[in-house]
Amino acid sequence: MAGKFSPIDSDWWKMTRLWLGIESSCDDTACAILEEREDSIKILSNCLYSQIDEHKAWGGVVPELASRAHLEKIIPVLEQALENAKVNIKEINQIAFTACPGLMGSLLVGANFAQGLAKDLNIECHGINHLEGHIYAAFLHAAKGNHGELPLLITLIVSGGHTELVLVNNFEYVSIGKTRDDAAGEAFDKSGKVLGLGYPAGVEISRLAKNGNPHFFEFPRALNDNSFEFSFSGLKTAVLRYVQTNGEEFVKEHISDICASLQEAIADILSLKTVNAAKKNKVENIVLCGGVSANYRLRELMNERSQKEGINLICPEPSLCTDNGAMIAAAAIFRKRAGVLTQNNEVKAWSNLW
Numbered sequence: 001m002a003g004k005f006s007p008i009d010s011d012w013w014k015m016t017r018l019w020l021g022i023e024s025s026c027d028d029t030a031c032a033i034l035e036e037r038e039d040s041i042k043i044l045s046n047c048l049y050s051q052i053d054e055h056k057a058w059g060g061v062v063p064e065l066a067s068r069a070h071l072e073k074i075i076p077v078l079e080q081a082l083e084n085a086k087v088n089i090k091e092i093n094q095i096a097f098t099a100c101p102g103l104m105g106s107l108l109v110g111a112n113f114a115q116g117l118a119k120d121l122n123i124e125c126h127g128i129n130h131l132e133g134h135i136y137a138a139f140l141h142a143a144k145g146n147h148g149e150l151p152l153l154i155t156l157i158v159s160g161g162h163t164e165l166v167l168v169n170n171f172e173y174v175s176i177g178k179t180r181d182d183a184a185g186e187a188f189d190k191s192g193k194v195l196g197l198g199y200p201a202g203v204e205i206s207r208l209a210k211n212g213n214p215h216f217f218e219f220p221r222a223l224n225d226n227s228f229e230f231s232f233s234g235l236k237t238a239v240l241r242y243v244q245t246n247g248e249e250f251v252k253e254h255i256s257d258i259c260a261s262l263q264e265a266i267a268d269i270l271s272l273k274t275v276n277a278a279k280k281n282k283v284e285n286i287v288l289c290g291g292v293s294a295n296y297r298l299r300e301l302m303n304e305r306s307q308k309e310g311i312n313l314i315c316p317e318p319s320l321c322t323d324n325g326a327m328i329a330a331a332a333i334f335r336k337r338a339g340v341l342t343q344n345n346e347v348k349a350w351s352n353l354w
Contacts, residue, residue, distance in 0.1 A: 017093040018044075020081075020117075021329025022074075024110030025102025025130045026161065027051040027061045029073040032325030033085035033092075036333055041140055044085035046319070046326045049073040056199050060189070067105030074113050081325070092121060096332035099127030126341055128331045130323075131157050134289040135168065136334050137316040137327035150334075151285050153314075154278040158270060158298075159290035160185030160200070165228050165277050168287070171340050176277060177228025184266050185292050187232035191239040191262055195251060205259045206295055212260030214297075217242065219265040228277050235265060263297050271301040278311050285312045294321040 016037050023030040032046040051069045055061050082089055097114035098107060111127065118125030135155050153168040154176075163185075164178035182190065185202060192201020220238050222231040239262060243251050251258060278286050288302055293315060306313040320327060335341035 018087060018091055019329040019333060020078075020092045020095045020114075021325035021327070021332070022078075022095065022097040022110045022114050023130070023133070023323050023325045023328050024070045024074065024106050025098045025100075025323065026106055027055060027066045027069075028323040029070050029077050030323060030325040031074070031078045031081040032329055033081050033087055034326060034329045034333065041330065041333060043140070043326050044087065045081040045083075046324055047077050047081040047084060048322075048324060049077050052200065059193060059199050061103070063103045063105055066103055067109055070106055070109040074109060089117075090121065093123060094332065094336075095121075095123060095125045096128050096328050097125065098130045098133065098328055100129055102130055126332045126335075128328050128335075130328075131162065131164075131166075132173075133327035133331045134159070134316075134321075135166075135287055136331040137320040137324070138287050138289055138314045139334065140316070140320065140326065140330050152283050153285050153287050154274065154281060154283045155287040155289065156270060156274045156293075156302075157290045158184050158288070158292040160189065160202075160292075162290060163230050163232070163270075165274060167281060167283070171335065171338065176281070177230070177273065179230040179232060180223075181231055181233035182236065184230070184232060184270060185290075187235050187266055188262075188292070190236045194236070194240050194243055195255065195258065196248070202292065202295070205263055206297070208256045209260035209263045209297065210256075212256035212258070214260040214264035216254065216257035217261045219261055221265055221269045224269060224272075226276075228273050230269065230273065232266070235262075263295070267295065267298040267301045270298060271305050274302065275305040275309055275311065278306075279309060284310075285314060288313065288315045289321065291322045294318040 019034045019036060021032040028048055028050055030048040033044040035042045035044050051066060054065050054069055095114050095118045097110045099111060115125050134157055139150065155166045155168050157164050157166060161183055163183040165176050167174040167176055188202035188205055189200050192205055197204045219235060222234045223229055274286060286306055299315060303313055332341060
């Protein structure tokens with residue numbers, strides 16, 4: 001990312017700052033106001049407009065519809081965030097927006113809006129990696145005495161668009177394994193569609209699974225080996241064949257058991273490989289983040305396996321797992337504290353991963 005690093009002077013820690021975080025990488029329009037003090041980071045508001053209704057009829061996100069909805073909703077969402085925080089727009093000191101990765105049209109709406117607003121307010125504007133935002137959402141509670149540096153981490157970023165294991169050393173990221181095809185969130189949604197559930201299916205599968213038997217049927221765990229890569233396209237195919245073999249009436253009768261078995265297959269392989277990656281790299285901390293990290297069974301298995309190996313598991317609050325503006329502001333705050341936040345109001349959006 002182009003631009004010079006923002007220095008930290010001695011007076012910075014004495015100030016109270018209000019950050020505006022803007023997230024528009026895919027199909028959620030989000031704005032958050034965070035108050036940063038030396039010993040705390042407080043979320044004053046965290047507002048979001050979900051485009052589920054716009055995309056439900058299509059069974060997935062339509063990029064053109066997404067960017068159009070962002071254009072229509074970004075100002076109302078910002079106004080709601082300011083109202084909830086009881087803050088005037090002129091009181092904002094810093095703006096952070098999602099620069100990458102994501103849908104290009106959606107990213108450009110947020111980037112152009114943030115940069116235009118920053119220019120009007122004569123304040124700094126910072127482009128943030130969406131995936132880095134997910135990581136730093138887990139540390140919003142850790143402001144006191146923290147100057148931006150984190151312990152060595154293995155991070156599992158797991159969502160509708162990403163499934164990746166990343167070794168995090170401060171602000172350096174090394175990908176050590178990712179999905180070869182579908183992301184875990186896609187596996188939930190596509191399998192849910194086969195099972196006759198609505199879009200997005202992940203939340204519904206989780207709800208139904210609570211009353212089901214996770215060992216009702218043993219769905220396959222692809223790449224169940226010593227690698228740290230994932231594959232979920234075969235799982236979707238297995239669900240399709242299961243439905244075709246047993247029939248729709250059988251599926252309806254046993255939908256909770258089938259959902260529990262599907263969820264178990266996904267959570268099992270995700271937690272197993274993540275803990276193994278931490279052990280191999282001799283890392284004592286795991287961060288579980290991204291939209292799918294709100295799944296209760298994934299959290300349970302990850303916690304069980306981490307505790308068994310003496311590894312510390314760190315997760316954002318469920319409300320901060322899905323895309324939101326607070327996580328974008330959080331990443332910018334921690335970068336600013338470490339003196340590695342790019343100071344450039346002309347940062348461009350781009351769709352690449354890192």
